[in-house]
């Protein structure tokens with residue numbers, strides 16, 4: 001069931017969206033060579049708690065014996081999404097994606113950015129830029145009267161025209177009083193298909209773009225998703241509200257992803 005939010009609910013979605021954007025800004029400043037991924041997670045957790053909000057990913061999962069243990073997902077280079085923070089140090093030349101969710105007053109926000117660490121290869125730079133632009137094009141299509149797959153097609157077309165591929169196994173999602181609500185928001189599809197968009201719907205749109213094959217696999221830790229060919233991947237995500245006019249980005253941040 002796709003929920004349509006009231007104006008009061010949208011205010012709460014805006015509030016948690018600002019918290020999520022703030023987390024990304026706080027973490028983004030520290031994505032530099034030498035910092036460990038668990039230090040970045042600590043920065044995120046301190047920030048979210050300081051905003052009277054809670055991490056949305058910590059304790060999330062279907063397998064009760066292996067719930068996600070951290071505030072952020074941190075995924076480097078050929079890691080696509082859902083990387084678990086730990087003692088690994090960030091290094092020059094890496095493409096680092098940070099994904100974070102928060103809950104405040106019963107409502108969720110969810111967003112991701114990919115950062116370049118120092119000087120990165122041309123391929124990685126193009127991958128990052130194409131993924132960010134694909135998200136922007138997807139969001140442009142998140143308007144009342146369109147269908148979900150108008151978003152999907154816009155993302156897929158742009159990514160593939162640039163020689164990259166969109167991940168199939170993971171998709172965006174509705175969001176609100178749950179982190180994952182209907183409808184799924186795939187990054188591949190055909191204009192005019194899927195549910196009709198109406199004002200008050202809130203979506204997490206999140207292209208995951210691979211430099212090589214779209215195929216991915218999940219590591220033995222049960223979380224980290226890798227590209228099957230070991231080539232790099234990038235991820236950008238925003239929580240967006242469908243309005244009577246232009247889409248409203250609820251997790252817009254000041255700092256660019258790079």
Ligand code: CO
Pocket residue numbers: 110111172173204206237
């Ligand atoms: Co998401």
